[in-house]
Amino acid sequence: MQEQMTETVTEQITAERFAEQTSRIIASVSSVIDGKPEAVRSALTCLFAEGHLLIEDVPGVGKTMLARALAASVHATVRRIQFTPDLLPGDVTGVAVYDPVAREFEFKRGAVFAHIVIADEINRASPKTQSALLEAMEEGQVTVDGATHPLPQPFLVVATQNPLEMEGTYPLPEAQRDRFMMRISMGYPDAAAETLMLRQRERSNPLAAITPVTDATTVRALIAWTRRVHVAESLEEYAVALAQATRQDPSLHLGASPRATLQLVRAAKVRAALDGREFVVPDDIAELVIPVFAHRLLAARGVHRAGSQPVEAALTQIISRVPVPFADTRR
Numbered sequence: 001m002q003e004q005m006t007e008t009v010t011e012q013i014t015a016e017r018f019a020e021q022t023s024r025i026i027a028s029v030s031s032v033i034d035g036k037p038e039a040v041r042s043a044l045t046c047l048f049a050e051g052h053l054l055i056e057d058v059p060g061v062g063k064t065m066l067a068r069a070l071a072a073s074v075h076a077t078v079r080r081i082q083f084t085p086d087l088l089p090g091d092v093t094g095v096a097v098y099d100p101v102a103r104e105f106e107f108k109r110g111a112v113f114a115h116i117v118i119a120d121e122i123n124r125a126s127p128k129t130q131s132a133l134l135e136a137m138e139e140g141q142v143t144v145d146g147a148t149h150p151l152p153q154p155f156l157v158v159a160t161q162n163p164l165e166m167e168g169t170y171p172l173p174e175a176q177r178d179r180f181m182m183r184i185s186m187g188y189p190d191a192a193a194e195t196l197m198l199r200q201r202e203r204s205n206p207l208a209a210i211t212p213v214t215d216a217t218t219v220r221a222l223i224a225w226t227r228r229v230h231v232a233e234s235l236e237e238y239a240v241a242l243a244q245a246t247r248q249d250p251s252l253h254l255g256a257s258p259r260a261t262l263q264l265v266r267a268a269k270v271r272a273a274l275d276g277r278e279f280v281v282p283d284d285i286a287e288l289v290i291p292v293f294a295h296r297l298l299a300a301r302g303v304h305r306a307g308s309q310p311v312e313a314a315l316t317q318i319i320s321r322v323p324v325p326f327a328d329t330r331r
Helices: 002-011 015-030 037-048 063-073 089-093 127-139 174-178 191-203 216-226 233-248 258-274 282-286 289-296 310-321
Strands: 053-056 078-082 094-099 104-109 116-120 141-144 147-150 156-161 182-184 252-254
Touching (some): 015 037, 037 053, 037 063, 037 156, 063 116, 063 156, 089 141, 094 141, 127 156, 174 289, 182 289, 216 258, 233 258, 233 289, 258 282
Parallel strands (some): 053 182, 078 116
Antiparallel strands (some): 094 104, 141 147
């Protein structure tokens, strides 16, 4: 029934309606997150591309607020998991509890059962607990004691991470980082945005003023519509060439995975749709290479680049030297 309803709504969507719907969501989230339009667009990109978002930054710059504002705007269920060293995998996925009356085990859902899951300070938990999210993020389900339990759809994990040099943090394993479609940094607000924040939040909580501008059924339909955005074969080959270049670059020890290539193209489709287009252009791909690839790559030992992060610097050079194809917009 849910699939039929989603298909019906999807058939009614056009590029103009998609842009209109998403513009309303962006405006709603931006009413809380001042001066960070690219961060808001990145969150929407991950939601509609069925990916997950990793936000790495210092505490207090609005990482959790972004996820809460997005959930409130799309009328979605949201759960927050505070990752701490004593958090157990069962706290995330759920556990089977024996019911002595029914004489059987009953599954108690963990905190991951929500449309939007905020994994707060994910790198403060042990790698074992971090890995409890792997199946959920990749397959939209969790398996406990041999039984598989589907998660609500749409499903988005927004994980916040403190910089690794801060006390009490664990590095995310490569497999965990590869499950995140994008990594972004919020950064500090400019003076005007910070002043506005002081004035607004002194009087009330801005989240309380958000009213949903859409619902989960519409979001599922919008997600399905983005899959129909046209990507020319030359642009698919361009995405593959960018990924191949990361695997051959001598300054990089670990290149982009095939999953990264797939997610780059999916994210590019959503970016095209957000701009009101039914086709991808080369800029949609090139502008997403760093946020989609950078957190998955490792610099070769001993590589240092003055004034820049070595991985981002390598990607910038790769983007500049990989030939850009002609964008064929025909279907």
